[in-house]
Amino acid sequence: MKTNRREFIKISSIGAGGIILSSPLINLLGKPEEHKDEKRAKRYPTYCEVCFWKCAGWVYTNEEKGEEKIWKIIGNEDDLHSNGRFCPRGTGGVGMYYDEDRLKTPLIRVEKDGVQSFKEATWDEALDLIAKRLKEVAKEYTPECIAMFSHGSGGKFFSNVLKAMGSVSISAPSYAQCRGPREVAFIATYGKGIGSPEPTDIKNTKCLVLIGSHIGENMHNGQVQEMSDAIDDGASIITVDPRYSTAASKSKFWLPIKPATDIALLLAWMHVIINEELYDKEYVEKYTFGFEQLKAHVKSKTPEWAYTITKIKPDVIRKTAHEMASASPAVIIHPGRHVTWYGDDTQRLRAVAILNALLGSWGRRGGFYNPEGIKLKKMPRPDYPKPKRTWRDAHPDQYRLAGLALSSGMCDATIPSPDKDCSYKAWIINGTNLITTLPDQKNTIEALNNLEFVVVIDTMPVDITGYADVVLPECTYLERYDMLRTSKHREPSIALRMPAAKPKYNSKPAWWMAKELANKMGLGDYVPYEKVEEMLDWQLKEYGSSLKEMQKIGVKKIDRKYDDLYLLNGQEYEFKTNTGKIELYSTALEREGFDAMPNYTAHPEPPADFYRLNYGRAPMHTFTRTVNNPNLSDLMEENKLWVNPKVAKKYDLEKDQEIWLENQDGIVSSFAIKVRITQRIGMDSVYMVHGFGGTANKLKRAYGRGGADSELITNVMHDPIMGGTGMRGNFVKFIKNNPHV
Numbered sequence: 160m161k162t163n164r165r166e167f168i169k170i171s172s173i174g175a176g177g178i179i180l181s182s183p184l185i186n187l188l189g190k191p192e193e194h195k196d197e198k199r200a201k202r203y204p205t206y207c208e209v210c211f212w213k214c215a216g217w218v219y220t221n222e223e224k225g226e227e228k229i230w231k232i233i234g235n236e237d238d239l240h241s242n243g244r245f246c247p248r249g250t251g252g253v254g255m256y257y258d259e260d261r262l263k264t265p266l267i268r269v270e271k272d273g274v275q276s277f278k279e280a281t282w283d284e285a286l287d288l289i290a291k292r293l294k295e296v297a298k299e300y301t302p303e304c305i306a307m308f309s310h311g312s313g314g315k316f317f318s319n320v321l322k323a324m325g326s327v328s329i330s331a332p333s334y335a336q337c338r339g340p341r342e343v344a345f346i347a348t349y350g351k352g353i354g355s356p357e358p359t360d361i362k363n364t365k366c367l368v369l370i371g372s373h374i375g376e377n378m379h380n381g382q383v384q385e386m387s388d389a390i391d392d393g394a395s396i397i398t399v400d401p402r403y404s405t406a407a408s409k410s411k412f413w414l415p416i417k418p419a420t421d422i423a424l425l426l427a428w429m430h431v432i433i434n435e436e437l438y439d440k441e442y443v444e445k446y447t448f449g450f451e452q453l454k455a456h457v458k459s460k461t462p463e464w465a466y467t468i469t470k471i472k473p474d475v476i477r478k479t480a481h482e483m484a485s486a487s488p489a490v491i492i493h494p495g496r497h498v499t500w501y502g503d504d505t506q507r508l509r510a511v512a513i514l515n516a517l518l519g520s521w522g523r524r525g526g527f528y529n530p531e532g533i534k535l536k537k538m539p540r541p542d543y544p545k546p547k548r549t550w551r552d553a554h555p556d557q558y559r560l561a562g563l564a565l566s567s568g569m570c571d572a573t574i575p576s577p578d579k580d581c582s583y584k585a586w587i588i589n590g591t592n593l594i595t596t597l598p599d600q601k602n603t604i605e606a607l608n609n610l611e612f613v614v615v616i617d618t619m620p621v622d623i624t625g626y627a628d629v630v631l632p633e634c635t636y637l638e639r640y641d642m643l644r645t646s647k648h649r650e651p652s653i654a655l656r657m658p659a660a661k662p663k664y665n666s667k668p669a670w671w672m673a674k675e676l677a678n679k680m681g682l683g684d685y686v687p688y689e690k691v692e693e694m695l696d697w698q699l700k701e702y703g704s705s706l707k708e709m710q711k712i713g714v715k716k717i718d719r720k721y722d723d724l725y726l727l728n729g730q731e732y733e734f735k736t737n738t739g740k741i742e743l744y745s746t747a748l749e750r751e752g753f754d755a756m757p758n759y760t761a762h763p764e765p766p767a768d769f770y771r772l773n774y775g776r777a778p779m780h781t782f783t784r785t786v787n788n789p790n791l792s793d794l795m796e797e798n799k800l801w802v803n804p805k806v807a808k809k810y811d812l813e814k815d816q817e818i819w820l821e822n823q824d825g826i827v828s829s830f831a832i833k834v835r836i837t838q839r840i841g842m843d844s845v846y847m848v849h850g851f852g853g854t855a856n857k858l859k860r861a862y863g864r865g866g867a868d869s870e871l872i873t874n875v876m877h878d879p880i881m882g883g884t885g886m887r888g889n890f891v892k893f894i895k896n897n898p899h900v
């Protein structure tokens with residue numbers, strides 16, 4: 160059975176606490192001493208799901224009129240990700256539980272008289288249908304034709320079922336739309352990626368260089384705290400950002416770079432550091448490969464050369480290079496996180512990696528430390544079948560250095576084309592709002608229309624749920640168990656998430672859905688437990704703990720196995736690169752036919768009357784994940800378009816005037832966005848926070864609020880090295896009268 164056109168269905172839904180904000184950066188974090196335990200309260204351990212920093216905390220419940228209610232969430236003081244403090248989003252996570260617009264029961268797409276709509280279903284009906292349709296797709300095509308997109312904790316449970324079926328096409332948008340280029344660049348240079356949380360030793364640094372990494376608005380908790388401490392300890396901050404970000408306002412040097420020219424600045428910094436012999440000679444000699452080639456490569460890349468490109472004055476380039484060198488090796492050129500900007504991102508991040516190597520910061524106190532984590536044992540289960548095709552076949556002979564599946568690549572491969580085998584026929588989408596997450600919405604929708612079957616697992620009726628054949632409502636992280644958190648850090652640790660309340664409505668945890676689905680598909684042996692608690696307890700035993708103990712402590716620290724947080728003086732060390740050295744000259748890139756050392760190439764400029772569309776984060780929101788959250792939308796209910804006063808004057812734009820935007824491809828924004836006139840943005844760009852302007856009409860607080868950068872990002876600049884989707888090459892012009900009337 161083929162679905163014809165997959166009509167977008169606007170889902171109908173069936174069925175608090177406040178936060179005080181003061182000034183930016185550290186003041187946004189809750190203080191541990193503010194939270195005095197109250198006698199009647201019960202507390203349950205969790206780790207936060209409002210973003211991917213995964214801070215561990217405590218959920219407090221209180222009895223109100225004989226009923227237990229979730230009251231507040233605070234940080235767990237034993238946790239290295241949070242140090243006992245939560246960011247406003249984490250604190251506001253309670254709102255996810257109370258949001259009355261939540262998905263409440265499974266939904267199945269039905270068609271009557273040519274009109275498609277969702278009907279409410281029981282779990283049995285929904286899961287039976289999924290099992291039947293996935294088996295049909297696997298039989299008619301191959302199991303490899305089923306793909307999964309996931310960004311969230313439940314993904315592990317569903318990927319187990321998918322692998323048991325015989326497909327390994329499992330991707331997260333946090334790779335090709337986020338940190339992929341940085342991982343590839345650091346692996347090419349050091350033989351090791353960055354990972355999450357970033358092992359930047361910010362608390363011990365003397366100089367932190369942020370290149371478009373807007374820590375303070377990007378509220379990755381531990382980093383914000385460490386940056387604040389470092390500033391108090393006298394560290395200097397150098398911020399390179401065309402926008403006067405919160406970080407820029409805390410910086411000794413703010414370099415308002417012309418957008419898309421960072422590689423030129425990085426090469427000029429290398430030039431100064433090599434030319435003036437400011438690099439860490441002993442380190443470079445002992446650990447690196449290709450210094451002479453690099454020296455020749457950057458010989459002509461003078462600050463004067465870079466000035467013409469970046470608009471950063473030569474003396475500022477020199478001064479900031481001296482500032483970094485005088486802090487060396489306790490200096491961090493931060494690798495950033497969302498780095499898919501202009502398509503040459505792996506090379507820009509290579510330049511970042513190389514500059515760190517020249518300053519000897521990798522493996523050094525105040526630079527990058529060597530994190531350690533633990534790997535939990537898996538309960539015995541049958542071997543997975545070996546797939547005949549993987550996600551790599553979506554782009555044969557391309558992006559061979561990509562280490563993880565590309566969401567965008569898998570999406571593209573779903574659209575039949577003469578030069579591509581149409582690989583995917585069914586998608587499972589868990590915890591990712593692909594419509595607003597992948598660039599070029601038209602492309603994503605075309606892929607969705609070509610699918611035979613789509614399952615969406617989410618907590619909210621967000622945009623992507625409207626394209627599903629079956630929608631499964633997951634309960635929030637406050638109502639469920641999940642896998643144990645074991646991310647690497649200065650010390651290894653384990654954190655538990657457990658339910659603080661029963662799932663509201665007819666929602667269920669991912670582990671339960673995946674287990675039921677596996678059973679219905681005859682794959683029950685792959686889920687060797689009745690309840691996930693059994694598995695958690697089994698895994699914890701290996702570390703001398705138990706579920707019971709973890710329920711009391713939440714976080715268990717484990718001693719480091721190796722005493723190698725930093726490199727020792729003069730220590731021999733073999734890097735996992737082709738040469739065993741830190742590759743200033745990359746043999747891996749050369750072998751793949753790419754530049755072995757980064758080069759600057761110019762990018763297109765905005766046409767007349769157009770402005771570059773810049774976007775980023777706000778401290779109180781995470782993408783579309785939080786825009787409907789009652790607590791967080793109270794703090795920030797819409798985004799605004801940052802416009803420079805001179806530009807505003809040119810077009811006669813007033814403060815808070817509602818305007819629409821049209822991009823270079825003629826795409827017009829669905830909703831109006833208010834103008835914020837500010838000197839903090841340059842003359843060639845406009846800026847907005849990502850996540851707003853949603854079209855999902857059942858999200859009362861989010862629908863149509865503000866503008867969506869996602870709608871306007873239609874020009875995708877693919878990174879030829881790893882397939883990342885550069886999203887900052889889009890230009891917009893202003894429309895003052897409502898184009899939709």
Ligand SMILES: Nc1nc2c(c(=O)[nH]1)N[C@H]1C(S)=C(S)[C@@H](COP(=O)(O)OP(=O)(O)OC[C@H]3O[C@@H](n4cnc5c(=O)[nH]c(N)nc54)[C@H](O)[C@@H]3O)O[C@H]1N2
Nearest residue numbers: 310337497590591592596616617618621782783784849869
């Ligand atoms: N235009 C544009 N695109 C971008 C970015 C940008 O800045 N601008 N940023 C990029 C980056 S850096 C990233 S990391 C990605 C992020 O991409 P996504 O992770 O897709 O971002 P969200 O929009 O937050 O979508 C998360 C979805 O998970 C759902 N959800 C929340 N909690 C749960 C849960 O417990 N269970 C389940 N099943 N679902 C849950 C939310 O309701 C929401 O639908 O987007 C990338 N794409």
Ligand SMILES: Nc1nc2c(c(=O)[nH]1)N[C@H]1C(S)=C(S)[C@@H](COP(=O)(O)OP(=O)(O)OC[C@H]3O[C@@H](n4cnc5c(=O)[nH]c(N)nc54)[C@H](O)[C@@H]3O)O[C@H]1N2
Nearest residue numbers: 371372373377378402418419496497775777778780781782
């Ligand atoms: N509060 C909050 N915090 C978050 C998130 C969130 O949703 N909310 N999301 C998390 C996630 S998944 C990620 S990946 C990170 C992303 O956060 P980061 O990696 O810190 O930042 P980006 O989104 O890449 O960059 C945004 C900054 O880049 C600047 N910029 C734009 N163009 C250029 C340019 O050409 N050159 C330079 N040098 N700068 C430029 C913008 O002005 C803006 O200040 O944030 C994380 N932290």
Ligand code: SF4
Nearest residue numbers: 207210213214246249
């Ligand atoms: S940084 Fe904030 S939103 Fe992210 S996990 Fe930590 S508390 Fe939650």
Ligand SMILES: [Mo]
Nearest residue numbers: 333337496497
């Ligand atoms: Mo991200």
